[in-house]
Amino acid sequence: MAERTRTRLDQPSSRRRSFRPRSDGDRLGRFSERFARFMGTATFLAWMTVVVVAWVVWNASWGPDRPRWDEYPFIFLTLILSLQASYAAPLILLAQNRQEARDRVQQEQDRDANAQSHADMEFLAREVASLRLGIGEVATRDFLRGELRPLLESLEQSEADADPEE
Numbered sequence: 001m002a003e004r005t006r007t008r009l010d011q012p013s014s015r016r017r018s019f020r021p022r023s024d025g026d027r028l029g030r031f032s033e034r035f036a037r038f039m040g041t042a043t044f045l046a047w048m049t050v051v052v053v054a055w056v057v058w059n060a061s062w063g064p065d066r067p068r069w070d071e072y073p074f075i076f077l078t079l080i081l082s083l084q085a086s087y088a089a090p091l092i093l094l095a096q097n098r099q100e101a102r103d104r105v106q107q108e109q110d111r112d113a114n115a116q117s118h119a120d121m122e123f124l125a126r127e128v129a130s131l132r133l134g135i136g137e138v139a140t141r142d143f144l145r146g147e148l149r150p151l152l153e154s155l156e157q158s159e160a161d162a163d164p165e166e
Contacts, residue, residue: 028094029094029095029098031091031100032092032094032095033093033095033098033099035088035091035092035095036091036092036095036096037095039088039092052077053082055070055074055077056074056077059071059072059077061075062074
């Protein structure tokens with residue numbers, strides 16, 4: 001009789017294999033942030049300007065004869081720029097939403113740290129006040145000197161009275 005393998009409940013079962021790619025929900029967000037960061041640079045603007053100028057110069061009706069794929073109204077260039085803008089806008093908004101969420105978390109942490117600092121300052125203020133009250137009840141050096149001076153003088157006087165030889 002063939003022995004069946006029993007699954008043990010105290011051990012984790014092996015993962016099922018899936019042919020679907022693992023989805024990283026944060027991958028699109030990271031990509032959108034990098035994309036938005038790049039689109040806000042002078043490098044992107046310079047390259048975009050170079051591409052558009054080269055496109056117009058190549059496809060303009062003036063100049064030497066060569067194959068042109070987009071004649072004067074530059075419909076294909078307009079289509080490409082519109083397509084780029086239609087993808088750029090949602091990606092930039094996604095990046096802004098992620099930044100807003102990070103800012104919200106940072107603001108919450110700052111608020112908590114501020115509340116803790118405020119509580120610590122109040123505690124220290126109470127401690128300083130209690131120390132001041134405690135010091136008010138402690139005899140100071142000047143107070144002790146003032147109290148002991150008459151006693152010292154009376155001791156010196158009684159010694160002087162006890163020693164007539166001096």
